[in-house]
Amino acid sequence: MFMGEYNHTIDAKGRVIVPSKFRETLGDEFVVTKGLDGCLFVYDNNEWAAFEEKLKSLPITNKDARAFVRFFLAGAASVEVDKQGRILLPGSLRDFAALAKDVMLIGVGSRIEIWSRERWESTNSFEDMDSIAEHMADLGLGI
Secondary structure (H helix, E strand, O other): OEEEEEEEEOOOOOOOOEHHHHHHOOOOOOEEEHHHHEEEEEEEEHHHHHHHHHHHOOOOOHHHHHHHHHHHHHOOOOEEEEOOOOEEEHHHHHOOOOOOOOOEEEEEOEEEEEEEEHHHHHHOOOHHHHHHHHHHHHHOOOO
């Protein structure tokens, strides 16, 4: 399970260090793809395979399902960790998530999210967490 948040920077070649705690679970090769809310999603190979199976089960006759599958699969990239613990993020994914220099790697259970630090701080203030918590009860999550 991934948890925690880490500040890092992207170098001029588009590489970012993956925290060692995350690398322990991810291994040397894993998948990065477009995520929701303007970030990138990172999956270890087992989680990615499970996610792909869910995507395959969506009906091809449903327009929203086709768009959803395209969104996640078209931008997906398999990345490898180098000797310094870095991965090269493809330019299209860096552009999508507005990643320029300062980034946040956030552990959120079964995946990691990569955010531009500016977007992370402006999007995730958590000021409305009491209201959000009330809605989680509707989804079956009680604290």
